[in-house]
Amino acid sequence: MDKDFKMVATTIAGLEGVLADELRKLGAREVKEGVRSVEFRGDKGFLYKANIALRTAIRILKPIKRSKIFDEEDLYEAIQRVKWDRFLDVDGTFAIDAVVNSRNFTTNSHYIALKSKDAIADYFTHKFNKRPNVDLKYPDVKVHVHIHKEWLTISLDSSGQSLHKRGYRSATNIAPINEVLAAGLILLSGYKGDENFIDPMCGSGTILIEAAMIANNIPANINRKHFAFENWKDYDEDLYFIIQDSLLKKIKSSHFKIMGFDKAPSAVKKARQNIINANLEEFIGVHHVNFFNSKKEVFGRTTILFNPPYGERLNIDVKEFYRSIGDTLKHNYSNSTAWLITSDIQALKFVGLRTSRRIPIKNADLDCRFVKYELYEGSKKASKQPSFE
Structure with a gap:
């Protein structure tokens, strides 16, 4: 042994x-x-x-x-x-x-x-x-x-190429979120696949794919073609396949909805291709929808998690953009928990909702906050939630 x-x-x-x-x-x-x-x-x-x-x-x-x-x-x-x-x-x-x-x-x-x-x-x-x-x-x-x-x-x-290179992402948008960061945010949110999941600004679909792998207990790097340890002198191929098979046997099926929206047709196309690459098309739906014109159409508790434009992707009216995020969440997505990551800490005050958590995290060289909003039935309940700075 x-x-x-x-x-x-x-x-x-x-x-x-x-x-x-x-x-x-x-x-x-x-x-x-x-x-x-x-x-x-x-x-x-x-x-x-x-x-x-x-x-x-x-x-x-x-x-x-x-x-x-x-x-x-x-x-x-x-x-x-x-x-x-x-x-x-x-x-x-x-x-x-x-x-x-x-x-x-x-x-x-x-x-x-x-x-x-x-x-x-x-x-x-x-x-x-x-x-x-x-x-x-x-x-x-x-x-x-x-x-x-x-x-x-x-x-x-033992890894070789960075483990964020899962092997499924062939198409990307401007400044796509790192796969490791996407998975980390989902795990920080507490999502386990036992409720619905929505990424309302899904871009090339990375957050959706990582969420689906978590929900179904699919190993993160099952699509990787090579690890550096396969070149080592003591590499044991039989042991490797035993380990891989043991992980594959633990895959389960989640029956909750996993959905992504994006207003750009090109992003929807890229997301769908990446989802196909990851063999997850039966678990994820991607729709050409502007989040600000959307409403929750799934029954039951829902995790909403997204990576809105900031930093190098920011070409918007910040005040109006973040205010629209808050208004859409408050009026159209009750009975949900919303999380978003941003490096524009000051912009969060325009959302108009109280955060129940603020987690410091890095996105490349950017100091970010990963924030949580509890969205209950009716705006009064939502507005009374405590803020933890």
Whole structure:
């Protein structure tokens, strides 16, 4: 039986708690939240499971060495001490990804990556008189070098491409929401597939697709064609398919409505194509509808969750736009819970509804708020809800 080892899952700032909860439910041990990351322990099979199933992880790292370093010479020597031929063949390919947060290193991450690359290449040259090649796109082994203060952590990146690249999105609009962020927002809202779900400004359909996968317990990365760990020397294909099959057996069917609206025909077309790519067309309906002219037409409790224009997508009358959001929700969507994310914090006052939650979260470089509105029958009840700043 494989022994447990330490792993690190990276994520978006603000989603650490959601990711930690995902890991515990998946069966991880010794889960510990960090900054944009969560540490945990598991075996080889769990490494495979984490990559396939986690919705809010960006990549899964397997640390192989931790050292105290103070300068570039220490960095070079620490990397040289790793027995790299355990992980990489001399005829193979590799790539380096570096993150630096240390006063001891004034150079940028790119330079650290180059220095690390030289150390690995020299290790093979000294031992075999030959060195592996660098392949930035499809390396056999991807190495993650992280320097925080005086500590160096060298890890193997088991994911390869970022895990937000699910494999279903072939068509996008301007500044589409990141799949990991979309899934994180849905999980933060508490939606589990046991009520209706509407994205009233659905764009290319990412939020709808992530909601449908959550509702039906479909593994987040089941459409991915490749993970970096498939190139590792100790890759166990039989174990991988056992893990994959065990996750597929847990898929269920949600019978509640999942619907998206968009006023742009081109967005509706793109959303429908992405939904087909994800094999979810039987669970999601997308309609050419202007949200501001819409009303709730489904029975029962409903989660409304959307990503309205802001930042680089903002080309609107902010006051009128957000006021229309509030009016439409208040008058046409009672018996619902509405959530929206925005980086325009001041614009929220124009919505005219009291928030019951405000969650700070990052969307790329933008500081955002993910806010909740409880929409009851009648505007008076809605207006009396408490605000938690």
